[in-house]
Amino acid sequence: MADENFLASIDIGSSKIVIFLAEEKNGKLEIFGHARGSSAGINKGEIIDIEEVAAAIKRVKKKAILSCDTKFDNVSVNISDPNLTVINASPNIHISGKVKQSDVNTVVQTAQSKIPPNQQLISKVTQCCTLDKDPVTNQGIIVKQPIGEKAQNLEISMHIVTASNQCVEEIDNSLKQSELGLFNIVPNSMASSEPYLTxxxxxxxxxxxxxxxxxxxxxxxxxxxxxxxxxxxxxxxxxxxxxxxxxxxxxxxxxxxxxxxxxxxxxxxxxxxxxxxxxxxxxxxxxxxxxxxxxxxxxxxxxxxxxxxxxxxxxxxxxxxxxxxxxxxxxxxxxxxxxxxxxxxxxxxxxxxVNTDLIGVNISVVSSNDDLLAPEYACALGLLLFKPDKFDSEQQLSNAKGIFGKIKRQRARFSI
Missing domain, CATH: 3.30.420.40 (ATPase, nucleotide binding domain)
Structure with missing residues (x-):
């Protein structure tokens, strides 16, 4: 059995469901438990029968628990949605004195206001923070962390990834019926990019x-x-x-x-x-x-x-x-x-x-004829490595629209 600081991912696909459990060992994640089983209730990446999906998840969940004698409640899960969109936003606000967390929250909430009513926030990727940008030259002071910096204007450029309300709710309900909680929800190819792209x-x-x-x-x-x-x-x-x-x-x-x-x-x-x-x-x-x-x-x-x-x-x-x-x-x-x-x-x-400096398999405890680092497991691997945006505060999460606001994130425990 692993210690309490571990992560669980579930890749819900059209033909198979994969669950990985991993913990930090020697500066990287190591898989210590896994299971794979046939999928059901999904057609071309979309859930068409929640009860069938939940039943399939339960079967794989049981196998995953038996594989490592470790129970788990919360999982990072993938989403494949034809209505997935990426919104590029660069909102800015006037401030006085030093930048506070509340200023960052205001900028982020302004960006999120661009999300259409039939969509909800899935992931947010901050590109850069700019202080006192000149509207004529379009130049300013770029900083990694604006909080505590003196400025009169704050701009944060970000990519906001959204998905349809229906798609997200179907995933959430499938997990609930499987007695699993939602730790994180990530688009397929964003998750898969984590262990594969340099x-x-x-x-x-x-x-x-x-x-x-x-x-x-x-x-x-x-x-x-x-x-x-x-x-x-x-x-x-x-x-x-x-x-x-x-x-x-x-x-x-x-x-x-x-x-x-x-x-x-x-x-x-x-x-x-x-x-x-x-x-x-x-x-x-x-x-x-x-x-x-x-x-x-x-x-x-x-x-x-x-x-x-x-x-x-x-x-x-x-x-x-x-x-x-x-x-x-x-x-x-x-x-x-x-x-x-x-x-x-x-x-x-x-x-x-796979970048094996980031993730590997604990061969002393994992017994499998499969290559768990093969391309077919890209999404399940990437879900373990995916980290929330650095400016996701608890207040932003609670104010966020839809399921994203309901996710109770355990803050990052890994420093990879």
Whole structure:
């Protein structure tokens, strides 16, 4: 059993639910407990049956407790919402004397007033604080911590991430029915960025793409933080369904073909081969060519990447991605996925690798045949590392709109 200072994360996906428990050891987080199980009640990243989701969470929760003999009540959870938005705000106020916490609260609340009534605050990322900015030259004194500084004007630039009220409430209710409390709620790709993106990549401009089973989330980051976040209601599960349709086979058999033989470089095949498989309601074995299977999977990924490219160009962000793309999620495990993306976007692309200086696995207590640092666990890992914004005071939290105001945060206990 771990000591009391530990964190728990839960990744609620379209095909699977993952729970990780971690504690600080030697300056980084170490996973000491985990569980994985099938999801239910979710379609393309959206909750369609709260009771089914809650029942699935309970099953995985029980396995997680048994894995490490540790009970837990509060979790950091992911959110995938087609209506996710990023609001860029730079409100300012006049002050007299030294900057107080109440002044910071006022600026933050002014920014939050821009949130539409059908949305609520999920995350807030402070970019910079500027004292006494000149309205003509647009120059001022940039400080990391304004409280206690003398100034006549305070401006705080921030990114505010919001999601639909309905989506957030459905997640909250699913956790409540699972007898779990909400410690933090974080968009998928923001969470996944924590263990996978380097400071250098963010400074240059990078897009993290999290390919799940039912939905693909992606976010753009630069040196100022998150610039844009969106999703495509399609994931690697659609590639499985395309295989089903193309070869008249079951979902399970199509998934096996994808995992065992999946590749997305049909033109690179130099020697074709035949693959045996079974069709629906037929005990006989049939054969398909490796090239034909690859073409079906490749077509899906080409369409997915095209949708992402269109959204990025609509936001005028495509040219700013000097560090290219980082791919995570279970769908990123398909062989050649990064190569195909490089060809589609004419930019750098790579499969994400976990920064093991930040997080690892306590192999002395964790017994698993899975690689718990693999791309498919990106979100669950990132949720453990994600930290609240440095200017989230208790007063701001209590005044915040929606579920964010209800979250009782245990203040940061880790100094990683």
């Amino acid at each position: 400071k250098d990549e963010k400074d240059k401009g990078v897009c993290l793409v999290d390919i799940g089973s039912g939905v693909t989330d992606f976010s753009v980051f630069n040196k100022e933080g998150i610039l844009y976040s969106s999703s495509v209601p399609s994931g690697a599960g659609q590639a499985t369904r395309d295989i089903m349709d193309a070869f008249n086979t079951s979902f399970e058999e199509a998934e096996r073909l994808k995992i065992e033989y999946g590749w997305v470089q049909a033109k690179a095949i130099t020697e074709d081969k035949l693959i045996s498989f079974k069709q629906i309601d037929d005990s006989n074995y049939y054969y398909l060519s490796y090239e034909s299977l690859t073409e079906v999977i490749e077509d899906f990924y080409l369409e997915l990447f095209s949708l992402i490219r269109t959204k990025l160009k609509q936001q005028n962000l495509y040219r700013s991605l000097n560090a290219g793309f980082v791919l995570v999620g279970g769908g990123a495990k398909i062989k050649g996925c990064d190569i195909l993306m490089r060809g589609c976007f004419k930019k750098k692309a790579k499969i994400g690798r």
